[in-house]
Amino acid sequence: MADKRDYYEVLDVEKSASQSDLKNAFRRLARKYHPDRSTEPDAEDRFKEIQEAYAVLSDDQKRSQYDRFGHDGPQGSPFGGSGGGFNINLDDILGGDFFSSFFGGGSSRRRTRRGSDILLRHSVDLKDVLNGSAQEVVLDLPEPCTSCEGTGAEGGDLQRCSSCSGQGQVRVRQQVGPFISEGIQPCDVCSGRGQVSDRPCVDCDGRGQELQSNTLRFHVPEGAESGTRMRMRGKGEPAPQGSGEPGDLFIELEVETHPWFERSGADLIMSLPLGYADLLLGTSVTLDHLDEKPLVIKVPAHSNSGDTIEVKKRGLPRQRSGGRGDVIVLLKLFMPSKISKGTRKTLDALRDELGPKDTLESILEDAQERRRS
Ligand SMILES: [Zn+2]
Ligand SMILES: [Zn+2]
Structure with a gap:
């Protein structure tokens, strides 16, 4: 690679830059050009270039070799071919918050302890909207299974997930470009719950919930529009494995069209x-x-x-x-699409009386009227 840029130039630092200068420069540029985040068109190439420059200059031995020989070192490029990783811990340099975004962000890392929300569409007519009527809906909603108390495990027996030691999350090593990076992901085996069951509950197939008939009573607000949502707290799906808050039930109103209004x-x-x-x-x-x-x-x-x-x-x-x-x-x-002969005769007799006296004058008047309004 004859047109390889100078490493100091790549990192935009002086030849005398200290290790902390280098680190700061690398941190700034890596954030700017990381291919997963950057919108720059040449981000991937730039990122590789920055990584390579930093890998060499942050290693005292490689740096002095580079200072003496440049890119054409005695053994060729001091970092070998394309295959070798530089083994820099990006997480260390860039900080944990930088990497959390690769693994779905901080919040989803936490175990989900809340059940899902449910959305129910409900039709009302204009009369309901006018008076703000009381509604009653009977429907089946998921509730914790009574046999396993929502755990999904036979007899409610849950074991600690051995895959994540009950943490609900696991550290994963990922190859990001030539780097190995470490991050945290929810455990696949227990879906981030930290607990698993050996024998699923037979009554609910291990789902931990069953449908129960519910009677919902709610009030349509006066003047409500289509799309108005009402929340019924705790009427959503039960929390996973029976521990935690249930989700909410949202009722979305749909106002039916009226025959003439x-x-x-x-x-x-x-x-x-x-x-x-x-x-x-x-x-x-x-x-x-x-x-x-x-x-x-x-x-x-x-x-x-x-x-x-x-x-x-x-x-x-x-x-x-x-x-x-x-x-x-x-x-x-x-x-009317049809008139009788008698009506036709009567109308004919009235034609002159009902029409304008002077056709042209009335056209003119009409035009002026329209201009005024
Ligand atoms: Zn069950
Ligand atoms: Zn697990």
Whole structure:
């Protein structure tokens, strides 16, 4: 390798650098270029280069040889071919926290003593949301097996895991580039619990849990939206091997769509098709409503298709500010697909009266109206 960079240059230190200077330089660069963490495009090559430079310069004998002969030492490169590891303990130099990230981070190292959470989706309708109804759901939930008290072992007998001596974690040696590094991983044999059973419980197949029928009672908050989650503490899966806290049960609400109402926060939007005469002369429409009180929509005379009418405080409860939203009614002209001969005759007679006096003038007016609004 003729174009090999000078080791001092690689580590960005003076020729007179002390061992602690070298170590600091290496630590800084290794953090920057470690292939598992670095985003630099040439990280892997740079990292190898840094390792090699440090391996040589941190060894007094190799360093003096390098100082005298450079890369073309009497025996060629003083570190041999590609195969040899440099046997630097990266963990020592970079600190434990650097390596913990390779093994899934600090928290997962700890034994899991808490059961998993469970998510349950539950459908409610707009009436439930309006009134904040009480719900009752019957379903099977995992609970600790009664025969083995959740341990998963026949008779509840657990032994210390011999693979990890009950620690739940094991030290592993890993090859990272040319280095051997040591880290800690959860024990495979006992899944990090530190205990194993010789004979699995026959009633639960060693799982330590069984399904039990549960009746869950909860209250839908007034004005709840789809996706609202409620937590029931301790109703999740039991802790592994029966020792520790159970997980939580989350109930996620899904609000069903309504046949005609669309929801916009606390407001309810609906469209109301009306005949020409109703729009022109005005009318009053009464509908059944979610709150059992009839919804009365007063359509004033000379209404247009596309107008909206707000029926105040008949929407859904507002979650934060209190009170209720509105029902917003969008008026639409209903156009019958068929009319009788008699109606046709009557309408024909009314044609002139119902239409604009001057077609062009009305087009102009309409255009101006639209520009103003
Ligand atoms: Zn059991
Ligand atoms: Zn183990």
